[in-house]
Amino acid sequence: MDMKKMLVNDRVKPYLLKARYGIEKEGQRVDLSGNLAKTDHPKSISIRDEHPYIQRDFSETQMELITPVTETLEELFNYLAAIHDVAYRSMGDNEMLWPLSMPPQLPEKEEDIVIAKFKSVENVLYRQSLSNSYGRRKQMISGVHFNFEFSDELIQSLFNLQSEIKDYQHFKTEIYLKVTRNYLRYRWLVTYFYGASPSSEKNFFEEGSLNEPVRSIRSSKYGYTNSDDVRVSYSSIRNYISDLSLMVKRGLLIEEKEFYSAIRLRGGHQVSDLEEHGVSYVELRNIDLNPFETYGISYEQAEFLHLFLIYLLWKDEDNHCDEWVEMGDFYNDAVALEHPLEPTQFAVEAHHMVDEMEQLVKTLDLTISDSLFVNLREMLRDPSKTLAGRLCKESEESSQAHVATCIAKENYKKSWEKPYQLTGFTDMELSTQILMFDAIQQGIRVEILDRQDQFLKLQLKDHIEYVKNGNMTSKDTYVSTLIMENKTVTKKILQQHGFRVPIGEEFHTIEQALRSYDLFSAKPFVVKPKTTNYGLGISIFKEGANYEDYQKAIILAFKEDSSVLIEEFLNGTEYRFFVLDDKVYAVLLRIPANVKGDGKHTIEELVTQKNRDSLRGRDHRTPLESIQLGELENLMLKGQGYRMDSIPKAGEIIYLRENSNISTGGDSIDVTDEIPDDYKKIAVDAVAALGAKISGIDLIIANKEAPAANKDAYGIIEANFNPSMYMHIYPYKGKSRRLTMHIIHYLFPELLQN
Amino acid sequence: MDMKKMLVNDRVKPYLLKARYGIEKEGQRVDLSGNLAKTDHPKSISIRDEHPYIQRDFSETQMELITPVTETLEELFNYLAAIHDVAYRSMGDNEMLWPLSMPPQLPEKEEDIVIAKFKSVENVLYRQSLSNSYGRRKQMISGVHFNFEFSDELIQSLFNLQSEIKDYQHFKTEIYLKVTRNYLRYRWLVTYFYGASPSSEKNFFEEGSLNEPVRSIRSSKYGYTNSDDVRVSYSSIRNYISDLSLMVKRGLLIEEKEFYSAIRLRGGHQVSDLEEHGVSYVELRNIDLNPFETYGISYEQAEFLHLFLIYLLWKDEDNHCDEWVEMGDFYNDAVALEHPLEPTQFAVEAHHMVDEMEQLVKTLDLTISDSLFVNLREMLRDPSKTLAGRLCKESEESSQAHVATCIAKENYKKSWEKPYQLTGFTDMELSTQILMFDAIQQGIRVEILDRQDQFLKLQLKDHIEYVKNGNMTSKDTYVSTLIMENKTVTKKILQQHGFRVPIGEEFHTIEQALRSYDLFSAKPFVVKPKTTNYGLGISIFKEGANYEDYQKAIILAFKEDSSVLIEEFLNGTEYRFFVLDDKVYAVLLRIPANVKGDGKHTIEELVTQKNRDSLRGRDHRTPLESIQLGELENLMLKGQGYRMDSIPKAGEIIYLRENSNISTGGDSIDVTDEIPDDYKKIAVDAVAALGAKISGIDLIIANKEAPAANKDAYGIIEANFNPSMYMHIYPYKGKSRRLTMHIIHYLFPELLQN
Known part of the structure; x- marks a missing residue:
């Protein structure tokens, strides 16, 4: 099986950059001065033990942020950013995330490091035994885990090119085993470029610290490693599994998952599943937090890792695979403990590998960021450009802790700058962004089915809901939205149910409308196109109109639509009622653009x-x-x-404007608490009459202090089946009404049952 | 109160032609030779005693067609036509409706006239007592009842111009009382113009017939009248009610509704309600069937009646109102018994009234058909132009029965000519027309909320359903239709549920799509715009494509939409499955336009x-x-x-075409019975996965004889949330599938519970 030849085959090449990715990123919560937080995991993250995105790792202060599996790196980083936003704003405004793999200053007494307060006894016991084996301090180190899966099309096309291995699953496992062995052999290159844990803070080492900064404490023998007795063979999946189970039997590991390899073979729930189901992906675990990236890892780094894994699949390996892996450990430990500002002792080899990788990109027609190889070479040329080098140098002027605190504060500021936005998804509609924020916070899995179309799949355990535009859901019937879309039909139905609506008629020709002049001319009335929504083509006659003006208004309206409504004009103030499941959650007054x-x-x-x-x-x-x-x-x-x-x-x-639309600079003022219940009841009943569950209904109220039962106290203008939510959530004045959260709870009532 | 002055007031004039109308039209069922039908009321009209549109009157053969209340005459005649279509096609193709007020030849023995077979004992007993009082023969006479209500705005504006009567309801009642008295006084004019029962057929009169034809047997003393002792005063509503109840007490009437006035005061369920609630409309009962109109009355006649009622409101009356009414009876009986081809003895008065009416039209700025006054004058000038005159003349050559049979056959042919259409609503979508047909037949009230928008309100007792475009209903959720509208989302969800869909990707730029050439080029694939539906911009490459053709196809597709899909091309035959509530009701094969x-x-x-x-x-x-x-x-x-x-x-x-769309001349072939159940199950399960209840889902099937479980046996192309229904109902070949009826039964399951 000549992998080098297979990879350049035209039937393979299209799929080389197709893959599935996932990131887990740990980080310590600190206060605004950079001290380890004394608080519990944020209360606003309601699901605590099984949250899909925001977890605790070893300690109560160690947040673990987990992306879903994505099929592009763009998507991966979008989710990573979004989950960071949610984590930050869930912590509240007096906490932030420590940007380094090495923890901030730890309590003097080890016992003061608080183990994560899981509900599950098993979870707590496991952490206690880790604490016994390794000490709590080491468990406070954080990092990034990068999960990577080659696309099925790629492995399938490679499989089709050979005949040595008959079983597809077996073939796939062999692919990952080769990559894993080579990763272990060559991971020192990752440590060189991206190692970023040069120094520790006070109280990390029980007996003094390292004398000199290094590239990566975390990836070195001082980091998060098993005892030297733990040795596992990667020669075959069977050997791997039996070695691991032997380690557990011998008591060298508490559980199989305690095996801290730099790369982990994944597939199934337990290691033993690998035998039956094969390897389905790998988890790179030796990535230090990148302090200079808000989310702990850069896009270019991820691109490098993907390319590196293709390179390792392509690159020949030695037949003596256990020695091969051992040599890798040796190389890596050496590089990890080099001074970050010194060149690496394996610079020649490193240059050769970078050259090979670049050549491979060309041979395989891969599309990679232009800057990647420039930056890699720069880091090889000048060690102070590596992550460890940069951190080390920047810390010289003050201290690593000071630098880390400053960086954390920048990240903190960024996440609070535009609290209505969800970073990574700012091209989407605001209401959808806010709904996604709330869903992520509530532990609901969010999948974007169509980004341009604002189409989401929300899932909580087995319960799936689809949502478009933030509030188009399974709760409304199709026909109720069609009713609301049609102003004439809405009015007819409301009228038949006894609600007051402006009396009027629909016209389909100018002549027809002109003939009805007498019906409207003497009273206040409005001429408007039937379906446009932007205030275009609307004429209001507050004191009736002469024939000429009437004619002009009609011609104007027919320019916008082939159907035109002429209606009595109702005097009063227009309010938008947001009705959800037979309850008014917000009332908004909109005021035309103005200055004082x-x-x-x-x-x-x-x-x-x-x-x-x-x-x-x-x-x-x-x-x-x-x-x-x-x-x-x-x-x-x-x-x-x-x-x-x-x-x-x-x-x-x-x-500055006649119309009160928010879209033309108007002010939104929340008046929910000021509107009497009788008007709210009318809004609720009217929405129910339309058969709708989610609606923004516009009422003209003559005088809100007067009872709604009075004659002409109100009139209903229209009902909207996709009402804007963000204007209630971030009003210009007045209380915020978190409608998106109400939507989430309406769709997933089980969230409120705990 | 000067009504003449009030009516010309500018605040009154706009509302003069606004009114509400309703028609009840009776007619005898006959066989194709014109003999009274021996069959029961049609079985397809499932609701029998309380059908809102199609009833029986006195006898089992006497159909009564009832329009809903409408606000325009156009609408009134649309419904009248539609209900006729339903009645005709419900009777089956060996019966038709007799077009004359006078019945066809009756059985020799009176007892052979079958009283309507109502379930309700009360209904049957009432008809039996009528039979005892008047004989069954007289009850076989048919006619048109014209219900008329002035618009509320009109009465309100008149009310506002006076101060004599303080109570609005009282005022309204006085309006109708005046009109009623004047109608009784002047109805002879209606009898002259529109009387149309000159002669009777065999066995109608027990002892011989009239010697000479007359204008209207029905409106004369030989028609359908109470005994002379029945006398009721119209001087006030109180007198009217007390007189009527006296008649019942004296045994001169069985019930109040047996009072056969030419005009009836209506309001409430019983006559006694009139006192409390006032009169709300009037029912004109002296209209003979117009034999020359398919629906028994012409639009111009209805316009005349409306204008006549305004005229009667305007026209002064005598203070001695009982004498006034009596004089009217005298005039009417005289005119009714005149020879239809002779001028009326009251020609001078008639001319004067027509002149006054025409003047009134001018004074009040009323818009009336240009032909009306021309025709009225023509009928006055030449009595053979009146309805009775025409019928009489045409019968001279053969017989009245022969003429009637010929007319009936013409009407019969017309109603069967295009059985898929619903006359009166042919501008609407075909599926909506067929659904309306079925709803009317099933006794469901149909209201058109928006005609252009195909928006219907269906009501059965208290149960209301709204339907747009024939199958957009309350049964589907909003989001399920949004899912189906979005091909990418549909595919993702189906794929996640384990269905086979063509593998592919969505692109938003030409460059992006071009970069993916390698992913598709080697296999059969199709390039298509994401949302267009008419086959535009689609390129199919059954054997892969070179780069140039690939590029051309992409540019073509992007001309149609900003999102383009590239998908694997599935080999096989495309079938449309119509799924409703988890069941396949029809499968259609569509073949491109072709000739043999x-x-x-x-x-x-x-x-x-x-x-x-x-x-x-x-x-x-x-x-x-x-x-x-x-x-x-x-x-x-x-x-x-x-x-x-x-x-x-x-x-x-x-x-003649590549594409198989019915809209470009393709043939539709029903194959419902040929498609194996396993494919139907896939269609049903896929629609369920989308959360939909009504869907037309398109499957490509490689070979329908092979099991659906085979690899690549099928692929799902798309699901449609508003699937065409008429193509299944009237296929080019194969069995008709009455999907509209299934929709009706799905929306109103109570219909099946009887």
Whole structure:
């Protein structure tokens, strides 16, 4: 079996960069001064023992963030970023994550390191026995585990090219065994480039620390390793399993999972499953936290690891595989303990391997970041460019702890800067981002079925729910949304159920509409296109209209739609009620774009000031939109006798728009607690009459202090089947209403049953 | 109160033509020779005693068709036409409706006239007592009842102009009382124009018939009248009620509803309700069946009646109202018994009234058919133009019965001509028309909430269901339809549930797609836009593709959509499975537009022949589309070495299209009974995996004789949330599957519980 030849085959090449990835990233919680946190795992993370994304590792302070399995690195880093956001904001604003593999200063007494408070007795006992075997201090080291699986198409196409091994599963296992042996042999290269645990903080070593900084304490014999007696053969899967079980039998390991190899063969739940099911992926465990990356590992690093694994599959190995692996251990320990600012003793070999890898990229037509080989060579040329080198150098001026605290603070700031965003998914709709945040926090698995289409699959144990646009769910019937989509049908049904709606008619031709002039002309009325939603083509006549104006309005509306509604105009204030499962969760007042004068600044300056709010931005990626100063705004100012450079009096409110849409710079004001229950009941009953479960329903209320039962007290304008949620969650003024969380609890009521 | 002045007020005028209407139309069922039917009320009309649209009147053969209340005359006639279609096609193809008020030849023995076989004993007893009082023969006379209600806005605006009557309900009742008295006074005009029962058939009169034809036997003393002792005052609502109850007490009437006035005051369930609730509308009962109108009354007649009622409201009345009404009876009886071909003795008065009405139309700015007054004057000038006159004249050559039978046959033919259409609603989608047909037949109330939008409200007792486009209902969840709308999401979910779907990827840029050439090029694959449905932009490569063709296909697809799918191409035959509530109700094979050679005709001639099928037409208003001979068809012919004037061999099939869409002239072939259950189970399970209840799911089956469990036996292409139903109901070949009826039964399972 000539793997080198097989890999360059055209039937193999398309699949070389297809793979599945996963990351587990540990890190200590610290306070804002960089001291180990004394608090428990955040309460807002409700599922504690079996959370799919946010776990504890050994200690209560050691957070483990776990991505789902992804099929691209982009997706992998998106999830990693998002889970970090959730972790940060779940901790609250007085904690952050320590960016180094080596823990911050530990308590003097080892017992003061608090073992993770799992509910499961088994989990706690296991950690206690680890504590007995290795001491609690060593268990406080953190790192990144990189899970990697070659695509099935790749292994299948390789399998098809040979006839030596008849069984596909066996073939696959052999592939991973070769990669594993070679990884163990050559992992020192990873330690050189990305080792990043040069020094320890106070109280880490019981008896003093290392005298000099090294590349990686964690990957060295001082790190997280089994005793020297633990030796396992990778010559075959059978040998591997039997050696491991022997170690457990002999009491050298408590459990098989205590075997701390730099790379672990994975497949099935237990090691013994590997025999029956074969190896399905590998877990690289020797990656130190990259202090200079917010999420502990860079995209380029991950690309390197993928490429490295292809290279190791391609690269010949020695037939004496146990010695081969042992030689790797020797190399790695040597490199790990080198001074980070000194060149490695294996520089020639390292250069040769980088050259080989680059050649392989060319031969196999692989698409890799342009910068990768430049950076690798730079790190070989100048050790201070390696991660350990950089950390070591930066720490010279102050201390490693100081540098780490500063980095942690930067990361902390970043995660709180735009609390409405979910990093990694900021191209998605804001409500979807917030819903994903809440789902991740609640321990619900989030899979994106279609990113452009905002289509999510949410899963909690066996319970699956599909959600589009944040609130289009299985709870609403199809026809109820079609009813809400059609203003005429909505009105008819509401009217038949006894609700007040503006009286009006639908027209399909200009002539037909003109003929009905007499029906509307004498009272306040509004002309609007049937289906547009952006305020276009709407004319309001608060005191009736003459025939000419009526005609103009109709022509205008027909430009927007082939159906036009003419309706009585209702006087009062419009409120948006967010109804979910027969309950009003939020009521919002929307006010047209405006500024408040201070007697000093021009309108233009006041707008600039108001737009500085980090909640304001463009294109619905922030909870509020920046106020524009375009044609419409200038017209509106002119109508009031102002210009952009006018200076309004102190306290005076200047409106820049007629319409109150948030999308044109309007203000959102939460008034949920101010709206009397009788109006809320009308909103709930009206939504029920439409057969809907999730709806944003717009009521015009003449005077909210007056009873809803009064004649003409209210009128229902329309109901929306995909109502904006973010404007209630991040209002301009008033209380935030976390509607996304209510949606989550509505879809997964079992979350509230614990 | 000066009604003449009030009616011309500008605040009143807009509402004068707003009203609510309803029609009840009786008619005898006859066989195709015009003999009274001997059959029972049709079995297909499942609800028998309380059907809202199709009832029996006195006898088992006397069908009563009832429209719902409508707000326009257009709508009224649409329903009347539709209900006729349903009645005709429910009777089966050996019966029709007698078009005259006077019944066809009756059995010699009166007892052979079968009283309607109601389940309710009360109903039967009432008819028996009528039979005792009047004899069964008279009860066999049929007619039209025209229900009319002024719009509330009209009455309200009139009410606001006066101060004499303080109570609105009282005012409204007075309005209707005036109209009623004047109607009774002047109804002879209706009898003159529209009376249409000149002669009777054999066995109608026990002792001989009338010697000469008259205008209306039905409206004369020989018609359907109470005994002379029955006299009721219309001076006030109280007097009216007390007189009626006196008549019942005296035994002159069995029940109040036995009072056969030419106009009846309506409101509430019983006459006594009128006192409490007032009059809410009137029922005109003296309208003979118009033999020359398929539905027994013309639109112009209805317009006349509306205008006549406005005129009667406007027209002064005499203070001695009982005498006034009595004078009306005298006039009417006189006109009814005039010879239909002679001028009326009250011609001067009639001309005067027509002039007054025409003047009123002008004064009040009413929009009325241009022809109305022309026709009225023509009928006054020439009595042979009245309905009675025409019928009388036409009967001279043969007999009234012969004329009636011929007319009935014409109507019968018309209703069977396009059995897939529902007259009155042919502008709507075919599936919606068929669903409405079935709903009407099943006794479900059908209200059109939005005609352009195919939005229906269906109601059976208190049970309401909304349906759009025939099968978008409350049974499907919103998100399941969104899943089906998105091909990528559909595929992902099906794949996760273990179904075979074509493997592929979604691309958002041309460059991205080009980079994946290697992934697809070697096997059969298809390039298609993500969301278009009409076959545009799709390229199929059954044997892989070179880079150039691959690139062309991608550019083509991106012209149609910003997302493009590249998928493996599955070999086999595509079938459409219609799944409803976890059951397959139909499987369809669609074959591209084609003709079969006969060795004689050219392809063009064969196409013309095939297009003659009445199932073929244009724009989805027929179950099949006409085959076109456009650019694409010519290209396709050229590719096979043919031209339009080629003469194919006998038996040779010539395809004119590559795609099998019915919309481009394809043939639909029902294969429901040929598809093995294991494939049906896959369709059902796949639809269930998508969480859907109504879906048209497309499977490619390699060989339907082979088990579905075989490797690559099938692949699922897509699922449709609004699958066409009519193509299964009226297939080109094979059994019809009445899917609309299954939808009705799914929405209203209570229909099956009786």
